Amino acid sequence: MSSVLYDTPGPRAKRRNVVYTIAFVAVLALVAWWVLAALNDKHQLDADKWSPFVTDSEVWTTYLLPGLTETLKAAALAIVIALPLGAALGIGRLSDHRWVRVPVGVLVEFFRAIPVLLLMMFASALYREFTTVSSDFRPMYSVVTGLVLYNASVIAEVVRAGVLSLPRGQGDAAVALGMRKGQTMLYVLLPQAVTVMLPALVSQLVVIVKDTALGGALLGFEDLLSQNRQITANYGSNTIATLTVIALIYIALNFLLTTFASRLEQRLRRGRKSPSATLPAQAGAPEAKPEAVSGA
Amino acid sequence: MKLRSVSAAAAAAVVLALTATACGGGSDSGSNGDKINIGIKFDQPGLGLKTPDGTYAGFDVDVAKYVAKELGYSEDKINWKQAPSAERENLIKNGDVKFVVASYSINDKRKKEVDFAGPYFLTHQDLLVRADDNTITKVEDLNSKKLCSVTGSTSAQNVKEKLAPKANLQQLGGYSECLTGLENKAVDALTTDASILAGYAAQKENQGKFKLVGLKMSDENYGIGLKKGDDELRGKINKALEKMVSDGTWEKLVKEHFGPSGYKYEPAPKVQN
């Protein structure tokens, strides 16, 4: 698309682009130089602040990897519980019965409007006051509860949009074959909707992974981010080095998930071409990921 | 019918995950079988710190080990549990731990919820400043300074309400965050119990960088928190603490953990029975 916006550069445009490139490099270099000089000035680039991550395997085995495990555990639990719950809510919202459709709709809209952090804090307070969940697990439970409530309602919308994006004829044909409503949904509509939804669901996983960090910062969850405090307490305030390593792990993890999502999307789009009757191109696609932006 | 197997797998995963996490919540008496659960801090050098090799080190840790030994539990029978400040009462009340040794000051509000053995250490709220900074000598000096402490800590409230209401107080999630700011001159002083500050100052990476001012802005008597009404355990712990002082272990431990910082500690407080 972008190539439509400008002509193929001629000699003058090429020269101008070179000037722009040089100016841009100069600005970037200036910023980088300022940051590095300031860091160096504060002794944050000293080798002994960074070397533990390379030379000392214990910093990985004692802090980073256990923290990453907790992060992944919470994210996996959240998606595994939220998926069936969200599917149920999404189907409930499509119900023919008003008394199912309306309350489910209210529930979904409510949990979508509340910041996930508030849900986590509320869950944490509830577990503290009304249950005997041991304090080892309470942060994890709170984080997972908050993530499930929020993401189930997001997934409900994805499922609903996915089903609605299917051509009417699919449902009508199922009815004509004498299928009951449940059968129509389970055997005809959902299997097709799943292929439309999958990329949106995988990118929702990125949102979930990112949101687990909230628990680490504010609810005492022993996740990857929370290892920052213990590492800096042991290795002489190497805050910059530790945060950089932690951020890189998050980025690598989410980058893998994002790449997986776009691969999946391409593959599905290719697969969709042959039985072209099933889906009009991209019908519900923008609708199918209503919340891809959200999350912290 | 691919969907059916997918949903079956998902349901199985949910059940598995739930049982896997539920297993941990089992112990109710604070000691399962022949093990004993003890609550300590994981992130306070000098008092209770999880070290890179996965073991725990600090004054509180050694006190806990001594007491546990007197109660009949050798070192390998101890399950260490993290006891963050806000969680200590809950841990004790829920029976997750037998007792808590985690820079736990005895005060009336806490006494309503838990019982204390000890005290085993007396310290004061103090200031940590950069070693070359001589501009803070008394409490009033703080009103024009940038001060750092941990969110919701008694030290932070003390500063805001009594000591220096005009001080520019930053509240962060942990002391090591404050230390970064102190080292880089984003803040001028870090305030909390002198024992905690001494632990940071004594770390080998920090030696020579910071010093304690030596102000006694409050009295903090560290006790060992335990379940309310468990007088038998309380008596046993108190006896262990008395023995620890009389056989010279107390002196040895204090020297070992607080010596390098030049912190002038108080003599052992008298155990209150």
Next chain:
Amino acid sequence: MFDFLDSGQYDLLGAFWVTAQLALYSAIGSLVWGTALVAMRVSPVPLMRGFATAYVNVVRNTPLTVVLVACLLGLNQTLGVSLGADRFEDIGFRLAVLGLVAYTGTFVCEALRSGINTVPPGQAEAARALGLSFTQVLRLVVLPQAFRAAVTPLANVLIALTKNTTVAAAIGAAEASLLMKTMMENETDALFTVFAVFAFGFIVLTLPTGLILGWAAKRLAVKR
């Protein structure tokens, strides 16, 4: 049941005011930064395109919590950046705005890019045929249409941003979620009321945004 509301002990309105301000300043900043990013992303200079793409991919995959904590511990505590503020309450607020802009800008960029993709190629081709330069094509022809097509995704970004302001609690900005945390620790017998009050507050903040911008999206949609 609601007695803690008028006891004067908690400044509920004050906290929500901070939340609203955070959202407003961050929204303006993100719009500017996101537009700049998208301009770089479609520009003829390969290096700018590369920079914008890399920036968007890296920041979008970083948890906002990490971005904000890095602003506090990296920029402020280590490098001494205080953004012209003196009291720590103000520093926390300004750093939170900076972090939110850096993070949300990437989503604005993506929303605008999808908006640009809805503009038929003929529009840009016609503009080029008239002899307009790249900046003119972007400024006069493509972006105005892209913005109108991007109202709905931008509204979603704004709603997400409003909810994301709660993350600023991680660096001590005195906004709503931090107050809720304190209240939940002190008012243990009124947990449900406290939650209901704060949930209501956020619904009040986000619902009109969705409705108004949904209406605007219909009005502004480019008829083709």
